[in-house]
Amino acid sequence: MFVFGSGKKGTRPMEPLQRLIQDAATGEIKADRACLLILGTDDETRRQLVSSVESTGHVCLVTDSIDEARSIIEAHDAIDAMLIDGTSSDRESLRLIREAQSLRPWVRSMVWSSKLDPSLTVEAIREGASDFLVLPGDMDRLDARLDQILDRVRAARDNEKRMNNLLDTCRQLTESRDEMSEQVDVLCNDLASAYRSMRDQMSDAVIVSEFKTLISQELDVEDMLRTALEYMLRRLGPTNAVVYLPEAEGRFGIGAYVNYDMTDRDPMPLYRALGDTLCQSLKNESGLVRYEDGEAWARANEIDADALKDAELIAFACKHHGETLAIMTFFRDSSFDDSTAGLLDSLRNELGSQLGRIVRIHRRGQAEWPREQAEDNDNSNGFEFPDDSSEWGDMAA
Template sequence: MNFEPEMHETNATPTNHAGSSVFRVLVCASRPEMIALTALLEASDGRCRCIVSNDVDEFRGRLLEDRCEVVLVAEEDLDRSLAEDFRRLQPHGSLVVAAPTVDVDGMRRAMQFGATDFLSGPMSAEEVERRIEGAGRRSRERIEHEERMHRLRSLSRRLEGETRPTDVIEQATAAEPSPAGPATDETSAMSIEGDSDQVRKLDEVAMCSEFRTLIRQELDVEDLLRTALEYLLVKTGPTNAAVYLAGGDDSFGLGAYVNCDLPRKSVEPMLRRLCDEACPAVAEHVDVLRFEDSNEFVSDCELGPEVSEDLEMVAVPCHHDGECFAVMFLFRDGQQGFEDETAQVLGALRSILAEQLATLIRVHNRLENNWPDAPADEETDEDLGWDDLAA
């Protein structure tokens, strides 16, 4: 099977933290485990500077006075009121919760309050430092995102202020023909094109912010995929879509399927081949891909007569921190096809989906207890032999 990167990533500029020095960590050291964590951080190589509060009241005051990348608080001290104060006073900070032990309910409660990580059990100084630095980097990425959005908004307002009303331009053009002629027309066209590009960037920033807000509310992988696909289909238009989640040993499992005009049973052989053959190949790419030989691929799957062989298919690898967490396939009738704008939408949103999947997987994998067993779908997963969802 051939894959041709005909669609390209539009939001692939990596965030550079090379210039970062010290992460500021606000600690509520009201309990023994928090005092121990503070000692571990202070014994690190100096990448973390701790601002220590001895009780919750002092901690609330520090939230107002000090701007920090990471806020570290004990699970027993965290309640809804404190979480709301944190979000209001430290909107770009990362909340890290700590406890000697943790169960599923405690983890879910912390995530509902906005925690990005949960520290539990005995940990080395290196592990504590690595986790806190990771939370700090995520805070700085949010700050850089807000700064980019602010710059784009300011530029847009400036461009709007410099734009003359259409009727004034038409009157001036009629009264004074430009001697430059074609050169002036070319300059005007370039200006209009530049304005349009800025508008597209603003729309993309707004779309990404909306998508990130939506999926961050989902604490379950199944709910996350459902919400993400619903949002994507609003942006891409009606299409069939399958999402495969990465598992161990370079394997993949079907996480979700959306039926536009092709019921799942009618395309089961194709879904299996996508899982077994296409996913490992697509995961090695960084671009949004269009199947070069989709007609031949569909024909080889020997689907029923109700499925047209004239399907256009797009593959979307979802990477975060160099790891592929999911692969999406979108396919619909070749007469409709996928426009270039679809690649821009998919390119902008896929990294956000991968980041949220990584967050759920990272947090839940740190539980001391295993995930509760999910009920199996005997009619589908057992027949097709797909693995359980990665977690």
């Protein structure tokens, strides 16, 4: 018996509950025995209860303080059942039954009184008591009733243990599911990214193959540029375009252009200004250049900024074996898609290769580009080829 809080003469001081658990683990107290908390103020009744309970091998913790009993229940989960004097503290001790079960769901309680009191019995049952005893009259039936209650306690503890194990398993499964879900999401994203990349590559390959097939049929510069611009503009959408061809060492002239939205003015001054600025900087440039603020770029290069207001500009060189054979620029007042750069980069390589092929074919027979009689063109397709170009211009006239 472990006595709490009474401090009366002849009682042993309380030993820590941890010592009780240690004793159970070492075999001094059988681990399958129950631990009961006895709360009451009548010393004789408590003594009889302790004697009867401990004779069956159970362990008793005894106190006359409701607060101390509450502290024991809150601090430890070793309590299996409570024996409570229902008449102590104006029946306040009955409140402890529900409090104990809210903290330790397996705890069961027996309430005793010195006389049969129907109102006390009903109140005790409402608070969650499992049994009611009239002591000392029911002392001879205490063991049997206590065994019934402890059977319920063991079942409740088993249920609580199974529930905790189930909750632990659910948490582990949830964590595993979340981890697996994250891995699946990462894998799906990787697969989707790989699919998009492969799709884009296949799409680009189809476009490049189609473009190459179209322009490879043309051995005339004018026809080839017309075919190339038609195809590019179908992919890019409506836009202004200018093609600059080399005329002499370090000098470029306008070979072809598409006037999309400058119908209210003469576009040639702007085209020439763009050529003077872009061609010298791009003839040795290997990549594409993009100016999202065309107006600011024009102002910085002393070009008519109003003509490029709200415009975005892309320019690049078409090369063959390191030789710049054309410089192209596209500009409009709406933004280009991010995929445009990759598309143009693929197409310009094929365009440069075809220009190189045309140059090679014509150079085989003569040292300079043949001058052909200009043919009448109705320009109904929107492409224009200036008449004032030399060499490349004659081919494109």
